[in-house]
Amino acid sequence: MTETVLSVRNLQVEFASRRGTLRAIDGVSFDIAKGEVLGVVGESGAGKSVTGLSVIGLIDPPGGISGGEIHLAGTRIDNLPPEEMRRVRGKRIGMIFQDPLTSLNPLYKIGDQIVETIRTHLNLSEQAARRRAIDLLAEVGIPAPEKRIDGYPHEFSGGMRQRVVIALAICAEPELIIADEPTTALDVSVQAQIISLIKRLGRDHGTAVMLVTHDMGVIAETSDRVAVMYAGRVAEIGPVQDVVKNPLHPYAKGLMGAIPTLAGEDKRLVQIPGSMPRLSAIPRGCSFNPRCAFAFDRCRVDRPEPLVQGAQSVACHLYDSVPAESAA
Amino acid sequence: MLAFTLRRAIQAVGVMIAVGIIAFSMFRFAGDPVNQMVSIDTSGAERAAIRQSLGLDDPVIVQFGRYVANAAQFKFGISYQFRLPVTNLLMERMPATLELAICATIFAMVGGILMGVYSALRRDSLLAHAFQAVSLIGISLPTFLIGILLIYLFSVTLGWLPSFGRGEVVRIGWWTTGLLTLSGLKALIMPSITLGLFQLTLIMRLVRAEMLEVMRTDYIRFARARGLTTRAIHFGHALRNTLIPVITVAGLQFGSVIAFAIITETVFQWPGMGLLFVQAVQNVDIPIMAAYLMMVSLIFVTINLVVDILYTIVDPRLRSTVSRAH
Numbered sequence: 001m002t003e004t005v006l007s008v009r010n011l012q013v014e015f016a017s018r019r020g021t022l023r024a025i026d027g028v029s030f031d032i033a034k035g036e037v038l039g040v041v042g043e044s045g046a047g048k049s050v051t052g053l054s055v056i057g058l059i060d061p062p063g064g065i066s067g068g069e070i071h072l073a074g075t076r077i078d079n080l081p082p083e084e085m086r087r088v089r090g091k092r093i094g095m096i097f098q099d100p101l102t103s104l105n106p107l108y109k110i111g112d113q114i115v116e117t118i119r120t121h122l123n124l125s126e127q128a129a130r131r132r133a134i135d136l137l138a139e140v141g142i143p144a145p146e147k148r149i150d151g152y153p154h155e156f157s158g159g160m161r162q163r164v165v166i167a168l169a170i171c172a173e174p175e176l177i178i179a180d181e182p183t184t185a186l187d188v189s190v191q192a193q194i195i196s197l198i199k200r201l202g203r204d205h206g207t208a209v210m211l212v213t214h215d216m217g218v219i220a221e222t223s224d225r226v227a228v229m230y231a232g233r234v235a236e237i238g239p240v241q242d243v244v245k246n247p248l249h250p251y252a253k254g255l256m257g258a259i260p261t262l263a264g265e266d267k268r269l270v271q272i273p274g275s276m277p278r279l280s281a282i283p284r285g286c287s288f289n290p291r292c293a294f295a296f297d298r299c300r301v302d303r304p305e306p307l308v309q310g311a312q313s314v315a316c317h318l319y320d321s322v323p324a325e326s327a328a
Numbered sequence: 329m330l331a332f333t334l335r336r337a338i339q340a341v342g343v344m345i346a347v348g349i350i351a352f353s354m355f356r357f358a359g360d361p362v363n364q365m366v367s368i369d370t371s372g373a374e375r376a377a378i379r380q381s382l383g384l385d386d387p388v389i390v391q392f393g394r395y396v397a398n399a400a401q402f403k404f405g406i407s408y409q410f411r412l413p414v415t416n417l418l419m420e421r422m423p424a425t426l427e428l429a430i431c432a433t434i435f436a437m438v439g440g441i442l443m444g445v446y447s448a449l450r451r452d453s454l455l456a457h458a459f460q461a462v463s464l465i466g467i468s469l470p471t472f473l474i475g476i477l478l479i480y481l482f483s484v485t486l487g488w489l490p491s492f493g494r495g496e497v498v499r500i501g502w503w504t505t506g507l508l509t510l511s512g513l514k515a516l517i518m519p520s521i522t523l524g525l526f527q528l529t530l531i532m533r534l535v536r537a538e539m540l541e542v543m544r545t546d547y548i549r550f551a552r553a554r555g556l557t558t559r560a561i562h563f564g565h566a567l568r569n570t571l572i573p574v575i576t577v578a579g580l581q582f583g584s585v586i587a588f589a590i591i592t593e594t595v596f597q598w599p600g601m602g603l604l605f606v607q608a609v610q611n612v613d614i615p616i617m618a619a620y621l622m623m624v625s626l627i628f629v630t631i632n633l634v635v636d637i638l639y640t641i642v643d644p645r646l647r648s649t650v651s652r653a654h
Contacts, residue, residue, distance in 0.1 A: 056553060090555025097553070102546035105565050106645055116564075117554045152644040168554055 039223030094169030238312030425600030432524030444535025
């Protein structure tokens, strides 16, 4: 379990815009071990999806990785030439996108799309690839796969299409799956099925999973560890029980307080005041300080670095043993 | 599928009847045809006899019925100027126009798709910008001017290509073709370019815009995430999705190519239907004008029908909605 599959160190992603360079990801670091599911949560624009896309090397110009390193099972992949990176995509890293309705090419049978992907990465004959495609469809829970393989995407429901997308993502036995909001576009009843499917596949194949979502419920159900992102940085990262039950970062506390529970019906949900800063106007010091109830002088000047607190790691000055006065 | 085709075919017949009404009414608004046929000193009795023999005394509705019944059998009467059946005249000229239109369309499709794909994939390259500039010229310059410029350059100045006519033709059955002789092929080059240039720029711009659009879609992003080769993504996934609207436009444009051939045929004195039509207009030869109208509409309607059916073949989504809806 301790074998590290993905290791991201101090990742920086920047987008060139007319008004200067915008830093979407600023110093993000995390690891995912074999068979582990890392949930990545945060508001829209926190940089969750960009982190996933930069791992698989699909950040489009004018964006690009401007610093840090990404290692996949010990090999550095963030600086690979495009053709070599292409061979990593689909083969060693599988990706699942948000909207299954638009992820598949409507003009090709799903079987052709799976066979095409298998034959791009594995040295199999047409028939062998087709057999494998049928097995994959069965594994992701498509009934009568030998018949459905010749169906077109529009003949499948949203949940079934997401299963096909998952089959495509795992067809070359990748070491890592990046699932970018895989259940957001689906019905709640289907969401649970897809989540348990991803979890089961990760466990059966020993695949590391990076699960990007804004749904804390999904994270709590699936993940082993969770990373809370805010304004392009990791605010807190740790085992999922710890972070959910005992969040350390004020933002994580706010996020957990905003989860509705059936038990506490009378209690009003806690809101985090304000909204996340735009990339062009990230405040100095801790980017959360204008919305933070605990902010003090140092938070407005000094950018907090991750501090280890037991199994968790939190980027907040409240947990710094150095007194605030001496730093100022 | 069959029901869909049948429904479209019935609609097509409706359109043709409407066109028939317009073609027929041309005869009634363009003066008394008997006056066109006879000389000044023909007596009133003789005129009445001619009128009677042509059936011009019958009620309008009877005349229209007769006209449509004849038209359905490709009988369009006798040309006033040539004193020959209009159908024979048109059939004689049709191969020239069709060969020209087909060559122009092939030129436009092949050139337009290649240039469009290139300028979408290499958006910032010098050549892509050059294509854009050329396409602007193609869209804004009138056809006849391009034809005259080509004649000036390649016929008058360089003397490489003939400035008018079809060259030598070979007769295969009733069809005459210029594709089998060297002079025929040489004669085809400039008219085809002239006629096809507008379509070429249209298709190129359409392919470019569609391709850029398709390259932004989720399934292309997902195809990249699956690690497919650039080649497979561009030509397997993106191009096929791009081609659906292109087929429609190119197909529908084939009708306008035939219609626009009037100008090109006039510039190059191409012995096709368009030239025949222009001569007919000059001589108020209504049977030819009406027949030409009917022929061009028939071609348009047929093409529309074929494009609709082709659509369902290319796009599987339509196939099932079509069969489900009927």
